[in-house]
Amino acid sequence: MSSSTAAPAAAGVTPDADVQIRLRGLTKQFDVRGKTVTALDSLDLDVPRGQFLVIVGPSGCGKTTLLRMLAGLDAPTAGQVEVQGGREGRPENSMVFQGDSIFPWMSVWDNASYGLTMRGVPRTEIKETVGHYLDKTGLAAFANAYPHQLSGGMRQRVSIARAFANDPEILLMDEPFSALDEQNKTLLQAELLRIWDETRKTVVFITHSVDEAVTLSDRIMVMTAQPGRAKAFVDVPFERPRDVLELRHQSKYGEIVYDIWQQLRDEVSRSQAQAGSAPQKKRSWLRR
Structure with missing residues (x-):
C-alpha cells in the first residue's frame, strides 16, 4: 500500500478540522434468533464540513447500518453520533436509496x-x-x-x-447507481459531481464500486468484514471539477484503485466465508 494514498484507521479522526459528523465508539448489535450479532464495532470517524466521503467494504460490513444511524433511522447500541447543524429550519439530512x-x-x-x-x-x-x-x-x-x-x-x-x-446539511447516498447500466451510471456520476461542485454539501456515499469511489470522493473509508470497523482511509488527490472519463485515464487513478482493492481483498474473502457458513435464513440480514 503506498503511503502517499492510504492512512491507518486512526486517520479517521481529524480534531482540528471543521467537523460536521463525529462518531465515537459507534457500535451496533442486532439480536438474530437469540444470538447477538455485531454489525459495527467501535467506529471512530470525523467528517469535515463539505467533504465527499465514500465508504467501501464487503457485503455485510455494516455500511447501510451506519448510514441509517446517521439518518436517525436506527439508534446505536453504544457510542455517540454527533452532527453539527447549520441554518435554523434547514433539514439535517436527505437520503438517496439504492432502489426507487x-x-x-x-x-x-x-x-x-x-x-x-x-x-x-x-x-x-x-x-x-x-x-x-x-x-x-x-x-x-x-x-x-x-x-x-x-x-x-x-x-x-x-x-x-x-x-x-x-x-x-448532509446528503446520505446508499448505492444510488448500483442498479443502473454502465452508461447511465457514468452519466449520473457526472451529474452528481457537477451539482456537488455547486453546493459543496457534506456527502456520505456508499458503494461497492471502487472505480465509483475514486471518481467521486475526497476521501475513502475502507471497512473490514463484519463486524465493520475502519480498516484504512485513502485521500483522493484529484482536483475539482472532475471529468469522469478523463479522470479514469490518469495513471494515478489506476494506482489508487489498485491500492484500495489490495486493502479489500482479504476482507471480501472473509465476508464470503462468513456468508457461506451462515444459515440460509440469516443471510438477508448479513447483507446489510
Whole structure:
C-alpha cells in the first residue's frame, strides 16, 4: 500500500478540522434468533464540513447500518453520533436509496418539491429551487411526467433532484447507481459531481464500486468484514471539477484503485466465508 494514498484507521479522526459528523465508539448489535450479532464495532470517524466521503467494504460490513444511524433511522447500541447543524429550519439530512424511492402517484415536479412543500417554503422559492435542480438533472422537460413513464436512470435523477432541492446539511447516498447500466451510471456520476461542485454539501456515499469511489470522493473509508470497523482511509488527490472519463485515464487513478482493492481483498474473502457458513435464513440480514 503506498503511503502517499492510504492512512491507518486512526486517520479517521481529524480534531482540528471543521467537523460536521463525529462518531465515537459507534457500535451496533442486532439480536438474530437469540444470538447477538455485531454489525459495527467501535467506529471512530470525523467528517469535515463539505467533504465527499465514500465508504467501501464487503457485503455485510455494516455500511447501510451506519448510514441509517446517521439518518436517525436506527439508534446505536453504544457510542455517540454527533452532527453539527447549520441554518435554523434547514433539514439535517436527505437520503438517496439504492432502489426507487420516489412517490409513484406524484409527478416529477411534485416529487422534487416534496420536502420544500412539507416545510412550508413559499411557492416562489419552491418554483425557483425545483426548476433549478430539474434543469441540472436534465428533467425540466419531464416535470409533469410520472415515475412509471421514466427509465430507471431518470427516476434516480428525480431522487437526486429532490435531495438537493430540500437543501439538507448532509446528503446520505446508499448505492444510488448500483442498479443502473454502465452508461447511465457514468452519466449520473457526472451529474452528481457537477451539482456537488455547486453546493459543496457534506456527502456520505456508499458503494461497492471502487472505480465509483475514486471518481467521486475526497476521501475513502475502507471497512473490514463484519463486524465493520475502519480498516484504512485513502485521500483522493484529484482536483475539482472532475471529468469522469478523463479522470479514469490518469495513471494515478489506476494506482489508487489498485491500492484500495489490495486493502479489500482479504476482507471480501472473509465476508464470503462468513456468508457461506451462515444459515440460509440469516443471510438477508448479513447483507446489510
